Structures are given as C-alpha cells and as structure tokens.
Amino acid sequence: MSVSEVASLLNQDNSSATIGHHGKVPVEHLDYGYIEKCTHTKYLEKILRELRSGEEGMYPHLIQFCEDHLRTLDPTSRALRKEQPIATAGSLPTEEWTEISQDLQQWQEEAKDYEMSRRPSAMFHNAGNENIPPIRSSGASVPLGQNAASKAKKDPPKRALPRDYSQWDTFDVDRECERIDGNVSKKDTPAVINSGHVNIKPGVDVTTLTEKDKLLLADREKDKGNEAFRASDYEEAVVYYSRSLSIVPAVAVYNNRAQTQIKLKHWHRALQDCQRVLEQEPLNLKALLRRATVFQHQDRLSLAAEDLRAVLHVEPHNATASDVEGDDDVATEDEEKAEEHARPVDRRQLAGGEESVVTPVERGDMGNAQKKPHGGHHGDGASADTNHGSTGHFRRGRGGSWDKHKAAGETPGKAANGTGKRGSTASEHGGGGGGSKGGGGSAGVDLDAPCGALPPPLARLKNEGNLLFKNGQFSDALGKYSQAITGCTDSGLDSPEDLCILYSNRAACYLKDGNSQECIQDCTRALELHPFSLKPLLRRAIAYDSMERYRNAYADYKTVLQVDDSVQAAHNSVNRITRLLIEQDGPQWREKLPDIPLVPLSAQQHRREEPPTAEALQARADRTASDTARRAEVRFNALKLEGNDMVKKGRFQDALGKYTECLQLKPGECTVYTNRALCYLKMERFAEAKQDCDAALRLEPTNKKAFYRRALANKGLKDYLASSADLQEVLQQDPGVQEAEKELEEVTALLRQSLDAGAGASPPTAKPRKKVPITEVRSATDSTPRPPSQEVDNTASINLQPADAYEFGQSLNAARSQGNAAACAQLLSSVDPEQLPQLLGNQLDGQALGFVVEALDDHLLARDPGRVYRLLRHLRTADRFTVAVMLLETAERRRVTQLFAHLSAVQSADFTKDDVLNLANKYII
Template identity: 45%
Template sequence: MSSEYTSPLLTQGTTETFSIPIEHLDYGFIKKCTDVKHLEKILRVLRSCEEGYYPDLIAFCEKRVENLCPKSRALWKEKPAATASSFKQEEWQEISSDLKNWLTEMKQKENELKQDKTAVVIDESVNLTSVRHSNTSLLANKQSKYKIRPIPKKSPSVYTLFFRFDVEEECSNVDKDNTSKTIINKSLPRIEKNIDTTGMTDKEKTLIADREKDKGNEAFRAGDYEEAIAYYSRSILVLPTVVAYNNRAQAEIKLQDWHNALNDCEKVMELDPGNLKALLRRATAHKQLSNYRAAKVDTEMVLQTEPDNTIAKKLLTEVEKKLKDLEIKSVIKPKGKRILIQEEEDSDEKKEKINCGEGDRKHSVPVGGETTKETGEMGNVQKKFPGREGGPQTEEKHRKETENEKSKCGVFAKIRGDEANRQQEKPNVQTGKGDSLPPYVIQLKSEGNELFKNGQFGDAIPRYSQAIRELAESGIDSPEDLCILFSNRAACHLKDGNCTECIQDCTRALELQPFSLKPLLRRAIAHDSLERYQQAYVDYKTVLQIDRSVQIASDSVNRITRTLIDQDGPSWREKLPPIPAVPVSAQQHKYKVQILRMSRLVINYSQHNHQAISKENRFLSLKHEGNEFFKTAQYMEAVNKYSECLKLKSEECAIYTNRALCYLKLNEYEKAKHDCDSALQLESSNLKAFYRRALANKELKNYNAAINDLNKVLELDSSVVEAKNEIQNLTELLTQQKNETPNSEEKQRKFIQIQEVNDSDEEEMTENKNTSDLTRSSEGSASNGLNTEKGGSEKCFPLRPTNAYEFGQAINAVKTNANIAACADLLENINPQDLPTFMSNKLEGDVFIMIIQALEKHILEKDPNLVYQHLVHLCKSERFKVIFMLLNSDDKEVVQHLFDHLSKVQSDQFTTESIQILARSYYL
C-alpha cells in the first residue's frame, strides 16, 4: 500500500510539516504502508511531537521503516560526546596515562631542539642579516637603492598640432610596427636551486627536504616537470635521499633527459642496491640509449622480485624485440650495392628492375622469395580448396620449380631460355639463393623441412632457429633465405598453436621481404586465431591485393566483416588500422614469376618483350574486368571478357571454370558443361569444374552423370557439404524419374483397354484402379487385394492406393494376415515420396517393424535404391519420433540390422556417408 491523496474536506486535516493527513498517523495505516519516504515523513512528524507525543507509535513506525529499509537515514540517532563517566575506570586510566606520556615526550623534544640550536657554531664570514634594534630602519636603507620617479603629467594637445600631422609618415610607421617582431618572455621566474642550510639542525633539514620534495610532487602531478626537477634538486641539496633521486629520475625521463636520469638511478642504486623503481627506470633509460642488454638485465632483476609487474613485462618484450632486430640487421647489409643495373642504357628499364626487386638476384621469384603453387604447403596459399598435405618448401625444390616450370605460352618459354643463358654469362654475381648458403645451414634447413613433413613441428623449430643463427653469424647477405627461414618457423609455430611467436616471425620475414604472400597469410591466420579481427582483416585484404585468387583470404574477409559489423556497428571501418597500398610490382602474385622474368629481358630484347608484357597485361586486365562484371551480376559482359582472355591464353583453366559459372547463371547449361569439359582436359582434378559440370548435368536431367561428378568431388575433398546435399537431392529426383516412367506406360495401356471395352462400369473401374495389378478374374478379390492361386494359399496382391484411406485399408489387410511379402509388394508399388502422406498419423510400432522387415527381406536384394528412398521418407512421418522412442531393444536391433546390410551395398545413388547421415535420423 502506498500513500494516497485524500481531500482535506473529507479528513480531519493535515499536519503543518509535510502536510500529512492526520489519518495516516495510525497503526493500521503504518502497518499497510510500503512507501518508505512517506513513512520517514510520518516518523519525523511523530518525533517532533507536533500532534502529540506517542512513544509506542514512534517505536512501531521505526520498526516498520527498519523492516522495509534497514539503512534508512531516519533511523540514525545522535550520540553525545563521550566523558569520563562513559568509560570504565581501567579504560579511563589508560587514556589519561597515554595523554600524560605524550605531553612529557613533546616537552623533551622541545628541550632537545633548544639545546641543538645553542650547540651550532655560526660562521662569522656568512652574510647574515644584522640584529634589529631601535636605530636601524630597513626602509631607510632601501631608499638609497630604489628612487621613486614622479610620473610626468600629459599636457593637453594644441589645436595647431593637427596641421603638422603627416599621414604618409604615420602609415609607414604603422607598417614598420606590423613587421617588427615582438618577443614575449613566457617563462616563469626561475626557481633558485640553492638553499642556505647554515645553522640548521638535522631535523630542520629533514623537514625542509620533505617540504621541497612535496612541492616537486605537486609540480610533477601538474605536468610541470622542469619545476619538479628544480624542487627535487633543492630537496637533494638540503638532504640527499633515495626518494628524491628516484623522483627526479622519473621527471627527467618525462623530459627525455636520459643521461641525467641514468645518473640519478645510479646514485639510488648506490644508496639502496635493491630498489626496484630505480632498476625499472634505469632499464628505461638504457633502452632509450640503445643499451638493450643492460636494459634486459635490469628488467629481469625486477621480474625476479615481482613476476606480475606489467610494466616490466612490457619493457622486457620491447627490449627482446630490439635485440632480435639487431641480430637480423647485423647480417643484412645495405641494399644500395646492387650496381649491375648501371651497365644498362635505358633508365626506365632500370627503374622497373629496381621496383621489381631483382637487382643482382640469380633467379626471379615471387614476393618473399617463395614460389606459389596451387596445392598449399605449410599452411600456404590454397587456390581452390584447402588441403592438409604439404610441408616447407626446400631450396632445391624451389630451384627446380623456377628453372623447370613449363610455360603456358611460347613467349614465356623463350624468355626462360634467354634468362638461363644470361645467368651463365654472369657467374660472379652474388645471389641470395640457397646455392650460396653454407652447407651446415642447408643441412639444418633440410632437417627442419623433413621434421615438418613428418608432423614433428616442435622438433622442427630448433632446427630453423639454429639455421637462422648460423646464417646470421656467417655474414652472408641473403635476406631472401633468411625470410624463408623465418616464414617456415612461423608455419611451425602456427601448427603448434603458438600464434604470438608466429606473428613475430612473420613480421620479421616481412621486414626482409615486404608484401611476401606466405608470411602475410600466416600472420593473418594467427591474428584470426587470437580474435584480433581488425589486424587479421588488414592482412587478409593485403593478401587479396597481391593475389585475388587466394580463396581462404576471400572467405575469411567475408566472415570477419560480419563479425566486425556485429562488434563495432556501422562505423567498423573507421576503427580499422590503415591498409597498406601494395605496389603494382607486388600485385598479381600468381603471374609474378613470368612478369619478373619478362622485365629482366627488357634490357636486351626491348621490342620482343614489350609485346609479351603488353599481352600479359592485356590478359590480366581482361580477367579483372570479367571478375568485376561477375560481382555486379553482369554475366553476359563477364562471358565476353573471359572469351577474350581465352583468345590470348587458351590453356588457362581458371578462365574456363569462371565462364562456366557465368553460363550457369545465364541458364545456358550446355555451354557450361562444354567449358567444364575443357577445364578438366587441362586439369583432371579441378574441383570447381567437376562441381559446376554436375550442376549443369542436373539441370539437363542427366542425374547419373551429375551424381558421378559429385562423387569425384567428394573423393578429392570430403569436406564439401554442398556436394553431399546435391547428391541427396539428385537421388530423390532419380527415384522419382524411375517411378514416373512405368506410370505413363500403364496409363497408355489403360487408355487402349478402355477403348476396347463398351461397358461404362468397367471403364470407371479401370480409371480408378490399375488394371495391371488387378489381373485376376474375381471382382471381389480385386477390390480387397486378395485372391487364391492354384495352390489355394492367400496372397496380398499389390495395390496402387491414391489416397491415405486406400493405403490404410491395404496396410490393415496386410497387418491382419501378418504377410510381410504382401507388405513388400505394396511398398514396391507406391512412390516413396507419398509414404509420409499415405501414412498420415496412423503409424504404429508393429506396422513400422513390418515395413522394416519387408524392406530387408524382400526388397533389399532386388532394389537397394528403393529401400534407401523409403527409409529417407519414412522418418518424415508424423508419429515417427514417438513410435521410435517406444520401440524395445529387439525392434531397434532389426532397424540397425537393415542399415548394416544397406551400408555394405554399393550403389551409384547413395554412399556410406549418406547411410550414416540417414542412420542419425533413426537415432542409431
């Protein structure tokens, strides 16, 4: 109950304070009221005795408020100041004795201060102020130094001065004033750093030093570090302390005065050798002065005492990174020594060579010094579907690939031959390839590669690390090989789940070879694993700038985009780090080898290579335009661009598959199938070609061929879920096609028979029932589906029910006679897709088991595909889940037995995996 407003005319009035109705000052109202604020007002009115003194009502109201809100301020009570009578005798004696002891102690200290002052010997040479007496006057002495000058009064202007005013002269004076520079001294009065401590006692010095230190702390908190240093210096001058030196060192660090900060930290270490703050600040100064090893020692000493010190951990990480960078830079010489380009004549060609990063290299390689293959190695680029095989690329394999790679057009073949001849003519050029590496480095690298291929990623890491150290100590200028070693070690870290180390190694590799594809992709995957989606997005986008055919990067960008939208909202792009712009020389990684080789031959064969480069650029631009048209759903324009690409390069497999996809979008399935056939002739294991040809065959109703193509897709990569779904759909379509074919023949046969018969009753009966199923002479047996053969035994003849009622009659007749063979005949003559409709909600446990037995004993050997289709649709019945839950263990074994037999059967319409998926629907 809360307080309600009532008209004063109907009540006994209100109180003067808070205007509370008199009726509310009642036990019943207070007991029912739940408004704490209103109850507090009532309590104050009662305590004020405005309407009378009611102690019981006050106590009752206090209890009610305490029940509703125990922490209410209205329940607070004032306590009077304590007196001697408030304590026990023993407590009061203890308090009084403490006060007396404090008074005596203060008197003793005061006497000591007086004795110390008399003991101090004052040096007469010190310039002290004279003792004041009645004859001396401070003002009289100061008047001689400072004289007050009277301010001259301004006389009024004379009227004749107006005619003497020169306008041009005054304008020139104004211009001079504007051009003159004004110097404003914004600095505050300088703080005197010297303090005269003559005649001070030790306690006075301590007091003054603490006071100056506190002033320095206030200035430090205000951000005025120079003033803070001045006050700390005054404190140190009076009394040198560890705290003052430490604080001054921190202020000097803020002002980046590293040498003075280091000196102050050294003085602190002399006074207090184990001071952690001094160690940490000295480490900071050492780091800024490039003394990384000394900084590492100081930081490790801090972490030994405080392992959870976050500042020390961060500083140690930065110092270790600097040390590793120094190790790398010690083996990398400046790249300005590539002087082979100076021998050529064309300056434009030189610039192109420099931009391509060739210089004095012996072999042309993609960015990062690593070749790109279609099947990935060590978590490398996956051009089509990601696989699990592969390992780190060895230098020998890399050399063979770059030398023996077959060209896709005659121009590139000739270019490679000329390139080999040029390299033979210049044997003295220092290269960065594996041939110039020391033997022990090559051995360590090959051992690491073998361990990686065997799955021993943890054992491969020390091999690569040792190879990096040996290569650094050998003094060989080989940034490409060093980049490969870092990239391979990053792959091992990524396989072991150590994403942080993987990111560090990839970063070092990219410092050696910017825009290298493999380190970029591995670093992106590591960032993605650590849920650093913004950094991963930037790396993935950089990879796509280099090579747009990297499927894993494209998929990851789409996935991370959705995640960032959910996480940061519509403004997620504003929170991204800047995406680096990839130079043209590093783009189109897939064709980097050919383009680099062509660019080097421009020097000697400018006209011939100009045609080859223009043809290659034309091909790439047409392909890019086709891809852009496809993204904007302009499929016909994309087909035209891809067709022009094929005129330039008729052996490019990716162009055929892309054009086939466009034909599928345009519903031109024959052309799509033809392009897929052409792609498979060039590359027999192309998953995209198989899958798109299966889609074309499906639309052309070549279901068996489509199923065969999808099975090949699953053989190459079993993780393609779309292929499994398409196989299941095609199986249903194939079964439906088989069932519709005999129906059409029977309808034609019925039509012929109806023309021969004159009786209208017979004609109606033939229209409602299948005459092929009613071949017996008895009309009664035809209506019931039962007839007697020569042997006299009863048999359930197959019916073709058209609705749930007819199917129910037939299944009841079969169940009554417990004739499993008749049930099998009934199942053979109905469409599996109609089984859930005919069954409706009449499915029972005994009927379900009878259907399972009929499928296993009578239909499985003859037509396993029909058994599979019946099982697919039987589980879609209404009461299937309830019936299956009520089955006993014996009945479930019957169902399990049927699935075991069906999984052993080989068929082109279903596989073992599809049987396992179907078994889950039966809770097996």
C-alpha cells in the first residue's frame, strides 16, 4: 500500500468519525471493505444502527459482519445488545406460566384480605345518613341517602339588616368605633409564647454530604438561629446555632451562640463559647467583650478588666469597652479591701510578678517581670499583685498608669528580661529564652534563642510558650510547655534546671486557668528537680491558698521567706493565714501544721555574702566548665543532626555551615570532617574535600570513609595515582565494597589514558635525556683487564640483609639498575614473606613487579618453590598492587603467566595446583 493510500484511509477514517458524530452515515460507508478497515467503535455503532434501521435496505449478512467486527474491537459495546421480546404465555413453558399465574392470583387474594382487615366496620354501621366523607380505599363509594348536592347544603350566613335612613341622624360614630374595638379585642385570642425548649435535634447527620453542601447547610441553620434571636426566642436560637456548629464549627457561630447564652444568663456556657473563639482568634474583639461581660456577672472583675483593656489596645476608641472599663475603675479603696477579704487569693494572678492590669500584649514573660511592692524590696517571684492582705488587685484609675507599681529605677526591658538583682534562671519566662527584645512586647521575639541546655527544637517550644503566655493565650502556652516536657523526657535530657523551669511555667498556666490541682502537681515536680526554687514554691502556695488548704499554704509561704525574706507578699499572706488558722484550729494551730523544711544556706538568697574560699571558687569554676561542656555537647549534637537532615534533603550548602559550626565546638571530631568532605564533593570543591579527609585521617588513620572520599577528591583533581592508592586501601580493609571496586576500574582506565597521553606527546620545552655511561671503578693497583670469568661480582655492592624498609628499597633499586636478578632472588630469600608488603611500602610499580617475577622464576623457583608461593601470596596485599599489575607490559604479563605455569607443575607440600590457579587469577588481569 502506498503512502498516499494510507493517508487517504486515515483521512477517510477521521472524516467518518466526524460524520458519525454530526451527520448521517454516507452510503459508501455501508460496505464490507470500509467496515473491515474502520477502527472507530463509535462510528461502527452508528453504521450498525443505520444498517438495522433498513432505510438503505436490509442486508442481514452485512449486519452480521459489522456486529462481528465491532465485537472484536469492543466486546462490551451497547450496540451489540439485543432487546428480548416481552414474555407471554406462548413464549414460556406451560408449567412455568401456570406457576406464575398461581403466584399472581395468590398475591391478589392476600392483598384483598389485608385491605378488608384494615377497614373499620363496627364504628360506621349507622353512618349511612351522616354527612361525612367516605373512607379512602379502593372500594369506597358515597353512602346511600347522600349525594354531592347534600354536601353543599349549608345554613346561609346571618347578615345584619340595613339601618333606616332616619336612624343615621342619631348615630354616634365614636361610640360605635369604641364598641367595635372592644368586640375585636375580646375576640382576639392571646398569642401563645413558646416558653419551653423547642423539640429540635441539636445535631445534624452530615456523613453523606459534600463539603460544599455542609457549608450551605451550616449557613442555613445559622440564618434560622439569627431569625430566632431577632424574635427573642433565644432557646430556639441556641438549638439552631448548635446544629450549625455540628456541621461546620465556625467562629462567628460560636460568637452568636455566646451572645445568646448571655441573654439566657447561662454564664458558664457563654464562657466556653468565648474561649473556643479566642483559641482560634486570640484578638477577636466580640469574644473578648462577651467574655468580659461573663466575667463581670461572675464577679471576676480583674479578668473582665483584662479583656476590656485588650480590646482597647486594638481599638482605643471602642465605646463599649471604654464605658465598661470606666465603670470598673471608680471602685473605692474600701470596696477593694472588702473584695480582697472576700477573695483572699485571686487565682488568676501570677506568682511570678505579672500585674493583673497589664494587657496581654504588654505583659511580661509569665511572671519574670520583677515588680516591686509598695515600701518593700522586689524579689524573684513575688510582686505587689500577690499581696493579698493589703494591696490586693491593682486598679488603674482614669488617666493613671500601671508602670508606677514597678521597682524604682527598673526599666521595662530589664524587668521583662528577668535581670533583677535576684532574678530567677535567666531563661524562665522570657529571661534569655522567650523575652522580647523590645521590653515585653511580642514584636521582635527571637523564637530560636537558646534556652539553657535545651536542644533548639525544645528551646523553640519554650520560647513559643513564653510568647503565647505574654499574649494571654494560656491554654496554647500550656500545650507548648507540655510538648517541651515530653521532648525532654523522651530524649533523656539531663538538665534538671531546664526541666524545673518548664514545670514551673506550666504551673503558671494552670494557675491562670484556675486549675489549682494541676498547678500543685507541676510545682511539686519542679521542686523535686530543683529544691527550694522560689517561683514553684510561691505558685504552689497560692494554689493551696485558693483551695483553702491553709496549712500547706502557710508551710510554703514560710519556706519562701527562708529563701528570700524580702518577698512582701509572703509576709502578708503568712499574717493573714495565721489569723485564719487561729480562728479555725484555736491556740494549738501550730501543732496541726505540716513539717516546714529547713532551707540550707546555699539556697538562701538574702544571707550575708561571705568571700568565697579557694575550694568554692574552684568548684564553681569546675561547675561552670562542666555546664559549658554539656551545653556545647548538646549544641554540637543538634547541629550535627540538622546537618545530616540537610544532606538528606540535598541542601549541601546549608549542611556545610552546620558542620563548620560543629567543628568550631569540637575540632577533634573525625565524623564531622568526613561529612563536610561529602558536602564539598557534592559541590565539586575537591581541594577542600581532600583537606577534610586528610584531617580525618590524622585523627583516625584507618577511617575507611575518609580514604574513599579522598579518593573521589583526588579523582576530581585528576590525581589518579593517589586516588588508586586510596581505593586500594579501602578494598584492603573491606574487599566487599563494590563502589570502591567500580571507582578503581574507572580510575585505572583514566590512569592508563593519562600515561599513554604523557608518553605520546612530550612538552616541546623538555630537554632530551642524556645517556650517562656507567663504568666500573677499579683499584689503582689493578691496571690489567680481567677476563669475563674473573669479573668482580656486583652483588657484593648490594645489601642483601636489609634492616628496614628503606634499606630494602635501596637494595631492590640497586639490583634493578644493575639488572641483577640473582641478587634480587637472594634479597627476597633473605626476608620474611609476611613482611614483604611493609618493606615495599608504596614503591611498587609495573617495572618493579616484572623484575621481581623474573627473579623468582629464574633463580628462586628451582631452589625453594614454597617460598616463591608465599612471596607471591603476600605480594598481592602490597600497596598499589592492582595498579602495578594493570601497568605491566605484554612481555611482563607473559612472564607472570610463565611463572605460575612453572609453579603449578611443581609438586610441593606447601600448596596445591588449585591454590596456584586461585593465586594466578589475582595476577593475571
């Protein structure tokens, strides 16, 4: 078939497809030849339908041919299906038709009996004359004596008779209007208010809906809730909002339901909805305002003030927040004291020194901002806001500022970063770890700042927790601290100080959320790790106080005062609890107190400082060095792991920086050098890779990875001989390294090419070598020439008993220069075969190997074949052996083959013929 015919067929097929889709089948396509060549199944189906229609005539054989061809292309084509005629009595066997008829008759009888049993009879025996509609059924009819006309007969409505014209003169319009209004008001039925809970399911089953349908249905339920809210039907609105939230939990719907719960005075439920909104959007103004409303009705005024100030920080001109806050600020001093005595401890306050009036954005890091109480010293964990007995809740009056409660001369940045005179651990609550660079705000926070001995991932978790706490997101901060604690436990981190701080911070979160029991547990764990730590003691005391466990609170407050007697809040709390315990337990109240531990002098922060002794200074220096080393070790391991992860991801430049930082911390780590060499190799910086491999081999002379990667670096630098030597060292240590074998083959081929190129073309500036004749030096008295039989044997000038590798190399080179194979044989017979690789060192090349083989075959094989076998067996383990074998000339290769042939023909007890053949495979390449 020609090219034109093929093209015409293709065009015809394409045209047929087009026609088959858009028009009638041409007559010329109803042909055996066309149908046989056509491969378009859709068009074939159309041809088959055209043939079956009979419009162009009936061609049964052509129809069958088209069906067969279509069946070969698409056996599942719908066009191949044929309709079956409806089954009749004539098309079915007599027995089957009889069975079907009986089943139908039985079904009809059962249906009729069921209908008769369901029809009421006794109730309507005398209903024939009643004007009622018949029962709806298949056999229903109009009862006797009743017709359609009787249904329409009704009494005509009574109408008022028209007034006489003479009565209109005396008609009082106002009185008639009042009468009509009175009648109307009496006739109107009172509206029924649905005061009960609507009978609507609060949940919706959306398992079969798509996401788009879920959103649509959730919006519809929310709109129903809005309509119910506008109609003041708050219970129904709550149900519809709950249905919407069961489909899609949206922030706006939570806000709406919170407002509805406020209308119903369900304060606890409203608070839960506001908390859910603030978990997703911490600065949602509606949620803050509504939560402030809830707090206000719950008499938690300090918390309401915090929420209102947070709103004013975002929107300073918010009228709602300004009005409510202004009403709260006018409380008198007597009211504040009464409130303080009613609530001895505000469990929402921090033990770490954070004032309750500070907005979430301006707040310090979880209580590490050192605030100074009035008239007292500022301590490490207590501040004026924990002075429950006298100062209580600080309130900011109109135009006032909460900065006046800070210690005199203390800057905000210093307070926020925890750098007071006796501040706690630097990284706790923002001190070094989570503190902001701007003095307490959330902007500019370095979340990757180091925190004690914590690894970078755990340090970041702690810093994030500090920042969340500053912003008032206590639940989120609690989660971050919990993750950091779990990470420390799983990794087995040996840093009690850091773990103590994490437990103490999480206890502060629990205290802010009012969970005093969990706060006590975390403070106890922190004190087990770091006894007599001030912050956990103070926070646990506040938690005990809030739970009215005054004896335990008294013990902790007294312990706090032993640690730091300048904590004024602890003094005030001890005085207040003393009065309570006297009223509760009487004069014997001290006997019921738990044991108060005795704080050692080393843990007391306000004892008189004495000059440290030399032993103390040395111990302090040792401890500092140990801490520094431990932190450096943690940092080193973290950087190394990060570098390894970056290598796996192909980020070699970033991994290079991590490994460089590791070497700055620990310059003597061999693994880091090899890892950095790998990065240099991937970046094709071969010189730096070779330097790192050399450094690794100086630390570990047998490091296999260093040899292999230096071989790759030398290959990149085109130093094929050095690369071959390194690869041979790798194979000598581990013969099963296939990568090294492949690299050795490539390097050997490259080495041969370089040698051939060097031999074929010499530099034009190279000077030709001069042949220097070597003459034998004779003594002055010996002037007459000697016959050949009396020539002086040059073997005497060769040291045949070398003491070390240097002397052996000198002797071997002297024998080679003289061509004295016999001397070489004597030299080899005088050394231990096992020491031969060490004696040769890296001096073995192709010429030396050929000369050794010649000496063994001509002079030593006949005398001592066992020694020859041992020498050959150990010779193959010498450095550069593989390269030397590859560089043998053709004549030298034949000499090697000849040596093994002679050796295999010798009968010896030291070896067998198979041993010789196995050894020959190592030499003959």
